[in-house]
Amino acid sequence: MRLRVDWRASAALVGTVVKWLSVPLLAPLAVSLYYGDGGVAAFVVTILVASGVGAGMERLGDVEDLGTREGFLMVAVTWLAVSLVGALPYLVTAHGIPGVAAATAPGSTLANPANALFESMSGFTTTGATVLGDISFDTHSHGILLWRQLTQWLGGMGIVVLAVAILPELSVGGAQLMDAEAPGPGIQKLTPRIAETARALWLAYAGITAVEVLLLYGLHHAGYAPNMGLYNAVAHGFTTMATGGFSPEARSIEAFSGVVQWVIVPFMFAAGTNFALIWQALTGDLDALFDDPEFRFYVGVVGTFTALLTGLLFTGPTLDVVVGPVAGEAEASLRHAAFQAVSIITTTGYASMDFAQWGESAKYVLFLALFVGGSAGSTGGAVKMVRWLVILKSLKRELFTTVHPEAVQPVRLGGRALDEQGIRGIYAFTAVYFALFAFATVFVALDGTRIQETLSAIEVMSAVAATLGNVGPGFGMVGPMGSYLVFTDASKLVMVGLMWVGRLEVLPVLVLFTRTYWQG
């Protein structure tokens, strides 16, 4: 049997990315040095492994000629590889290295390799589902908790996009690589050169992150956010713009004041917006943003969910929660409704209160939001606005053609007619997405009979939807204040797979499992 895929070229390119991963690892290393928290050994080891393994893989082949197939393989394997390397610091701090360094976090739940990989994949894919157990500086070092935040920031705009922006050898095939990685159907070139497009996207992303960090830190100095020090400001900047959801605070954003929560909402909203449009708006073309049909739809959907949840919270039952009364309080109802609506729709996964304790009706509304997703070209996950919009419009067309069978009616998006192939792709994606959701739910439910706790249907479904859609928290035990520790290793590994295929939008990964991909 002869392979038709030049896997060596793909592997060599993955090696390059892995090698360069040692650069961002310097940041948590510096933090660990600053705090003297003993995490230094973990990062030094990881940097050595990353550069060693990366350099080794680079020798496997020549990246000169990277075809479409090699591109898919490279993108899929890159995400798996960086997640494996990213899990190393967690394992090293939990186990130590015999004779070199002692374990600094011996009681960590991340001693289990499945947990470490889950946490790392959840980080890079900006899911935000955690198995960390005790999230505090008592158990974990500042360096490790910052690395956890940083993985989300790196994964947010996309590791491959970053690679295309920085590595000159990717300038030719870069568009197709970004296409395989970018959220939503197709990418939008902003400049003739793809590397410049990738740089523009990362620049906008980094710039907005910096603005948020400064604002949050400013609030701290102004006295509105006593616990939002520089460390927390940076940590939350990293995971807001990435629609990640990790927080070094066990109580997520609930730990901060109402002002901080209000400030984070627009940044989550921006993170769920198409960055190409943000770039155009920043460079003076505001109409490009406000005339965009997907953006308008996005605003409408977020507004509708917020209004619905505000009503339900305001009139809902009095909750026994730490944030104080919500029902009957207009500002609190609006704030928590808007925060949760934006957080879940954009697949960020932050929580300003424990929404797992909400009334049933509000919870089901939020459950629905798990499937919506941000805009195409944003850092958000799940199905995405543009797909829902196209599906709604093409269903409307189906109804019309039922009455007029001869009618020819293209589906239009902002005046532009979509080609039928693209619409078919969107239907295929959505069908596969829900099929995966259904099968994985059944698997996790059956597998869940091996554990002591009884999992409710909404717990299992929300866990699967939240990992597949890169959202993070679900309901019940996997709620925003809970964790995914209850599941068996098998279920966790399935979820690792869900996060992986969910981030890469299913089809580019699934194609690797077909015979024709490798042979035909």
Add this chain to the structure above:
Amino acid sequence: MRILIVGAGEVGSSIAGSLADSHEVVVVDCDPDRVESIQYSEDVLGVTGDGTNLDVLAEADVAAADFVIAVTNDEETNLIICATAKTKSDAFTIARVEQTNYLDTWEAHEGAFGVDFLVCTNLLAAQTIVRIVGLPSAHDVDPFADGRVEMAEFDVPEDSPISGQTVAEADRFDELTFVAVVPAGTENAQIADGDTVIEAGARVVVVGLPQTVREFARTLCNGDKLDEAEDVVVVGGSKTGELTAKLLVERGLSPRMVEVDATRARELAEQVPRATILSHDGTDPEFLTREHVQDADVVVATLGSDERSLLAALLAKRVGATRAIAVVDQPRYVELFEAVGVDVAVNPREVTAEEITRFTRERRAENVAIVGSGGAEVLEVEIDDESVLAGRTIQDGIGDLPEGVVLGAITRGDDLVTPRGDTVVKVGDHVVAFARADAIEEVTSKL
């Protein structure tokens, strides 16, 4: 004047025919047979050769030409001919194209392609159709003075309140003038004076404000069908059909289009968003009934072939559509179409010829519409110092004009002045006048 026409097809021959009487016309064409036949049928000089070739143009003495009219079948060739002619001549160049994209470029950048005046056949035909759609029962509608005045031709039905009346009796509107009557069975327009009797079946030509023309149309039809057409079906997705649908959309209508070719239907659906495109054979009666074409106010047949357009228009009438308009490429079919039941047959070549005539006549005649096939015209002229009417009342001035002329309307700035005997015509006024074929030359030079 010396006029060089390149392309001796339908349009070229028709323009040559109407200009040969009063101008020196040279016709260039690649086909020796065509050149020979036009030399016999019209009083013109023929040159055989490729009009894009400078030697051929030199042979036709392009340097001495006042006008170069490029009307071959190929639009790109027409543009090249103009550009080529400009290298050796200061002639005013006129080109005919079919695609609107060339027209867009030309309108945006004066003198593009070396063309001084660009005529888009498909657009002209579409504009004519849309004007007719907008005026129920009208046969032809042409705008003058930037649309402030309209000329319209109507057939007088049997049951019309004005049939059998004299023009003086029928003229109940201040802002409307009867300029000509074409009696039933003839093609020669006659000057309408107060005593002319309008028989049923005759065709009347009126000039007036658009809304007055509309009111007149209602009176004419006894108040029937007075609503403006709303439900329009365009059968056939030819370029003219597409432009017609686009113009209808611009007027706020949502036309339906029928195109049998699936790929073309898809293209149309992308190009004309507000129209409903149906991909089916427009000559299938079962389909027409299923899609309720019988309820349509107007059916426009633009299938790209005269025979198929005729069939589609007649079928639409048969299933019950109120009016049918068909595009006819062959000028000689126009009469036949209207005789067998098509309400209006629009000939793109005729409208193209009208448009081109506008520039080859004395340049001050700004706008021309041809009435009937007898050669009578309605034309628009801006009055200058040398005009016989300048500063005089119509009563005084009209005596210096030939007999076969009627002043239909005068516009002064944005206002309409209804021409009466004591009306004083000022310099700068636009006069819309009807002129019989024999009077045209004299009228254009004296006005």
